[in-house]
Amino acid sequence: DGGITQSPKYLFRKEGQNVTLSCEQNLNHDAMYWYRQDPGQGLRLIYYSQIVNDFQKGDIAEGYSVSREKKESFPLTVTSAQKNPTAFYLCASSPPFVQPQHFGDGTRLSIL
């Protein structure tokens, strides 16, 4: 079955450390997205990519970086510049026409 795989499910980061969250999709979707969700809050867009080798900043891109070298993969790096990275991170993908996004199961990131 097609879908989106996020790994790991739980991730712990030490102060000053960069960590990378993985997102892979086999839906052949052009567009991919990263969202951050804080407890009891909505989704905030970090970065999105409409095509390979291209991506745009979302509403809260500071302290994060992404790459899109393959259609299937859109990893998110949480850098040490992100001072409050503890959150739930969701990856999504969508086809080019107006259809629902597909979401991964998320990664919960915590600071040690």
Add this chain to the structure above:
Amino acid sequence: AQKITQTQPGMFVQEKEAVTLDCTYDTSDPSYGLFWYKQPSSGEMIFLIYQGSYDQQNATEGRYSLNFQKARKSANLVISASQLGDSAMYFCAMRGLTSGTYKYIFGTGTRLKVLA
């Protein structure tokens, strides 16, 4: 600019009753899609229902229906015969078609609690 507003932070409903979750939107895009997602406490986002801006009829999917009032820019989700498993966070979302961007706009969500 596009915006989604969900004015109900939390809602309670008795089991087997119907409940309406409100969603209003703002967009200058003449063609757009509206979506509702359910997020249980486990965190995954579950797609529920979709309404296109040019659809003549309100969308329905099982116990879910979308009360689409284009002139009022509202897209309320109606859940009939509520079940305990419907307790979750619900998000309304929108994406424009002609703006050229693949960006989806989400509301802040409504937390629904179904009472036994």
